Amino acid sequence: MADRTEGSEWAAKTAPSLDDIEIIARDAFAALPASFRALTGHLVIEVADFPDEEALDTLGLESEFDLLGLFVGVGLPQGGAVAPTGRMPNRISLYRRPILDYWAEHDDGLGAIVTHVLVHEIGHHFGFSDEDMERIEAEAD
Template sequence: MSAPAETIWAGTKAPSLAEIEALADAAFAALPEEFRTLCVGLRIHVDDFPDEETLTEMGCESEFDLLGLFRGVGLAQSGEVVSGQMPNAVWLYRRPLLDYWAEHNETLGHLVTHVLVHEIGHHFGLSDDDMAGIEAAADPLETPQA
């Protein structure tokens, strides 16, 4: 006999920034090696929400509209690092990710992997099909639940 749902969830908290970062680090480590080697120097940041400047720049109506963001110079643009240039980085936004997760039928790990691959994909100028292939290679057993 399993425990009642209220008992199972009574002590559960939303994942912290550090826990989302750990999911992102694990997702990145699971990406194909040839993909990761092209991401040398890429930094992954996790914040609760995007800042006001980012929300304005991206035309967001709500702080929940943006799950992640790539900042930097993508390989598709120039690929060459310029002196004084900030390192390429991906931001993942915890609260919008958790909000999206609560409304959809997929695991949090899958969602973090999807957003991370999508944002890194901007670095490479990849198509949605390319990104889906990389995502599948990262964890072929992790699929959205129907």
């Protein structure tokens, strides 16, 4: 019996790497409205496999798969526009494995999921409402 995966484009595919997710996130960020991107300033976007224990404990989460992304820092509504000396820049972390797990269980494309998480976390930075974030995400499509 022949291997059914021979010749299949999926036979050699691997899960997207940290670098792949970072590229998707950069592309997603570039597709956001210019006026929105201009407001982000020195916001750092990073990708890790999972959130650390501190983040899970702080949010009261039991599973590392429960968090797709996280804004860390001081949001603009709380005075986070300019980081005073000694304070780390605001940061958004995207978590590859939970994002891939979510992707496997839903019909959305990976790029759409990364865009959604990125917009949602940037929205926390600005103190936007869910409606504001939905509008910005729609403009990125």
